[in-house]
Amino acid sequence: MKTDPGAVDSWHRFRSEFAAAGPDRRATMLSDRADRSRRLDLRMVNRAGLGHVGGDMSVLDILTTLYFAVLRVDPQDPRWPDRDRLVLSKGHTAGALYVTLAGAGFFAESELDTFAQPHSALNGHPNRAAVAGVETNTGPLGHGLPVAVGMAVAAKLDGSPRRVFVVTGDGELQEGSNWEAAMTAGHRNLDNLTVVVDRNRLQQGARTEDTVGLDPLDAKWAAFGWRVVEVAGHDHLALLAAFDAPRDGRPTCIIADTIKGKGVSFMEDRVEWHHKVPTAEQVAAATEELTR
């Protein structure tokens, strides 16, 4: 896959304009960008006949804020050693990552048409070896945080200021490997590590709290030695403030309260949209809702 120079240019212009903008303009810029990604994602999943749109809609404001306002990355040099890392532990929402990476120019938006097609780089779950910008292969849950801990330890060994971000689902936190890694990160004071929990309270088949409850989730992370911040997960400025908050020697957990299916009225908080595929008519209706 090749970098898309035009998209990279517009991403750079976006970042410059964003840096200079006031709060209202910033909020509008990120929200427009995220909704554009939502439209692309729904179209892509409809075309492919598979995907995880509920989780994609849920996580897109988090990914948009990171890639368009926070991460120090270079789409033209995706393996730049001193880049910030973003690990998408909830790998089933690869679609959301792909539309975001394409938006930043890591590859051309036209590649999204190949999603899930034979021999496409864009597998149903992200593959680092095939897709520029993907940092580790996820899909089985509970894998992202341990790998991110290794990346954060490496940054400390290097004496580098680079940061490592992990986005996990909430149901995913039922995997014990997350808590092994959380314990290690707390013990080692990895303040260069930030976990964002996409707390939409739904897992594949039911509500998290009806399956194996996670609450009080903030107390769990705090007990493992983490600084915990709870934010409205679709409020870009709140997310940004959480990402930019001064660190205190502990790793940070941002519990982002989100809505699965966010932005599409008939998908919001509906468990069946975990991996239901929207029809062309539903994509059209959703696109209208997502166009302001």
Next chain:
Amino acid sequence: MTIAPAAPTFDCRVAFAEELTALARTDERIVAVCNDSVGSSNLVGFAAEFPDRLINVGIAEQNMVGVGAGLATSGYVPFVCAAAPFLTGRALEQIKADVAYSQAPVVLCGMSPGMAYGELGATHHSIEDLSWLRAVADLDIVVPADPEQTRQAVRWAAGAGRGVYLRVGRFKVPSVTPPGVAFEFGRAARLADGDDVTVIAAGSMVSRALDAAGAAAAAGVSVRVLDMSTIAPLDLDAVRRAARETRGVVTVEEATTTGGLGAAVAGVIAQEHPVPMRILGIDRRFAPTGDTAFLLEHFGLTAEGILDAVLGLAGRDDG
């Protein structure tokens, strides 16, 4: 008949740790990651010399392998060390997804493999590891037979640039590496020449294969011994030649026979040049209580057991 080893024997973990520590002195990228196994992985010296480069994640193998992968894709060369049964069994999905599929060049060091933990029981035996890991794509598997091969394998693994499983023996073995014969990744070493039967052995079984070859010679059967220190990718050429040039092939490994060395060799021989075979190992049975030497004998993994198989293939069952 008794075939007694006369030579001194060695715990390969010592050579492993010495070589790793020596490499770390000249290569800042080398780090060790372990699961509270500083002592059992023989990393006490490494930890004393490079305290910042020994990352002990505690008793948490899934996390340990993930941390190794994160270090690897950040430019480090992590040697992830743990008792082989827990490294491979507990963290198998991390080995598959985080290391092999993610192309993260981690050196997975399975310490004290096979039945080295003897009377600690089947929970602590790592006899499934070769079957499990040979099923994983893009992962090399190296099983050194003695201290010198262990050293050379460590040196090779540090520069391999891809995921490697390195089996580091604890059960004491004699030196089998002749002077000047180096460990060569992906290549079998021919340690004895013969044209009646070939014995293909790995790890702790290589010295026993050589002992068996010596005893077979006395019985008039000439045995070729291949030290298959790389299980994956297999040295196909050496296997093909063994099938073509000798009348039968015996494989022997301190592992289950379901998918390790014997299964790999059998796959080649059955499809390309069928000759009679005997596959020695452990056949899907949990071990009874006993020390390692007893258990190896229990499962026929001795020079005598190998000799019986050789003579059987050579048509000398009375040997």
